[in-house]
Amino acid sequence: MEAGIVGLPNVGKSTLFNALTAAGIASENYPFCTIEPNVGVVPVPDDRLQRIEAHIPTQKVIPAALRLVDIAGIVRGASEGEGLGNKFLSHIRNVDAILQVVRCFENPDITHVDGDVDPIRDIDTIATELLLADMQTVESSKDKAARTARSGDKEAKARLELLARCAEVLDNSQPVRSLELDEDEQKILRSFGLITAKPILFVANVDEDDPAGEGPLVQKVRDWAAANGAEGNVVPVCARLESELAELDDDDKLELLEASGLTEPALAVLARAAYKLLGLQSYFTAGEKEIRAWTIPIGATAPQAAGVIHSDFERGFIRAEIYALDDLEELKTEKAIRDAGRLRVEGKGYTMQDGDITHFLFNV
Template identity: 70%
Template sequence: MEAGIVGLPNVGKSTLFNALTCSKAAQSENYPFCTIEPNEGIVAVPDERLERITKYIVPKKIIPTSLKLVDIAGIVKGASEGEGLGNKFLSHIRQVDAIVQVVRCFDDPDVIHVSGQVDPVTDIEIIETELMLADIQTLENAFSKAERTARSGDKEAKLRMSVIEKCNAHLAQDLPLRTLTLTEPELASISSFGLMTAKPILYVANVSETDLEGKDPLVAKVREHVANSGAEVVCVCAKLESELAELDEPDRSEMLAELGLDEPALNQIARGTYRTLGLESYFTAGEKEVRAWPIPAGATAPQAAGVIHSDFERGFIRAEVYTLEDLETYKSEKDIRQAGKLRVEGKSYVMKDGDICHFLFNV
């Protein structure tokens, strides 16, 4: 699963990406951030539950989950028609699973806004419009192909035509496809199209160093604009975060304390992106390692086991499950078992966020 960071020029997108993927605080065995290519990076997802588990189960390693971020080429008005790096921009967005849009919510005469004035809602609308126009073009091309195939009586092609018409009607109302409810078969029929407005989105309000809590009217406009979309808004000062990312742990902690912050805002972005991707975590815990594993919300126990290794899912027998609260109450796995709190779950069990598990399998 990966997310693409998008934004207009001069909104702080690349500054934020570089801070996320180059943080000195994360460059350790336990928190592996790294840059894969100039525009791609792996970012750990901080989770305080890992530290709580290790108070009772002391491992050699602590391994958080991670996600892949892509710094996508900046967009300009007309990208859907090939303006600027439009085609490259759009092709990269089609490949990611979620969008992280950075919007500028600060004034700075030294950093010229591409539109001449700072208006984050207009920024959001420009990108949304370009993505809608590109989706309409994709759907129109796909409809012609589906129509030809449907003449032979192909049921899948007929369904695809119906879904395309439904999507086009929704887009015609200036509504992104992520707000359109489709059935599983309908979603499957258009899954190969890479429709961009169907992807979940997280908005990052890039604020000034004097507005770390996001109280500026510009941020309020963003929150109001996306209030009914179900999307999350995270506030961050990219300039400040880039400075924090360069510091070693003692200096970073000192600077955070001076600012009255518990953690870098980058952590909030990582967790927000994780939620936007529809992911949850379960844990495995032992002397070798305490590790968080990513699963889609609603995953079954065999599917969760398959994240570790495909053999675990194929040969799944059962899962032994307990909660962090159980561990904090009984202090050890042995005592959890003796208290009868260790649950045995089968193939139909739907995982809960934060479950601590052992999987039994036979291949």
């Protein structure tokens, strides 16, 4: 799963990406690695891994991870090819979610492209470019689907009907994500590559003297998000402060966090928020070789979760043995959990819960 970081010029997008990829929230067992010049993998901090390790000694601990893509900067007219518009659009169509960095700080030394700082105007600028880009995609796709539908192709007819619904909401200046769709329609929608269908998280880049994002500019973003179906999808981050934290050792990092009134780097909060935005959750496997968080969609069944480890696990799934972290912390060992009758045996129809500690039994 990957998220694309977008924003206007001079909002701190590159600073944020560089801070994320400086491994400031990485454990020593999961270092950041660069896949391409503008792509990185960032671990999702989860204290449950260390809580499991306290009772199950292991050789290494592997957290869940997010793939982040630093999308080329957007300017007005990007949908018409202005600036790096075409590059921006081709990259953003391939991500699963959008992290939009919104400037919520004043600094006379950093010029805003529109002259003054107005986060709502910035949000509207990018929203407009995404809407215009999707309108072009929908119109070209409708022509192709209409030609195929005339032959009586049922799938083409379904595509054409959904494209018409997409065109309607876009014409009303609403994102495609505002449509209520069933599972089949969602599957068709994914094939269109529409940008406004993707979930979005607003990253409010704040001043160093307001790391918690309590100032009026961030509040404007929160109010806008609440009024536009994105309540709770705002995370304040001071990209400059996070850059400094990423370069410090643990003791100095803790000292700077305390001085800033923070309990953890804001990037840790951001990584978890992006994970949630994508509709993901983690289950754990634990043993002497490794303790690992595995990423699955919310609602995944036990066989589907097993398939994340290896396709053979899903194909030959027999059952899952599952216990809770609370039971491990109370009873201290897996053997004690089993002896106490707290180890659950689940079959193919079980829906995985966030935080399940699991052993899969399979036969191929």
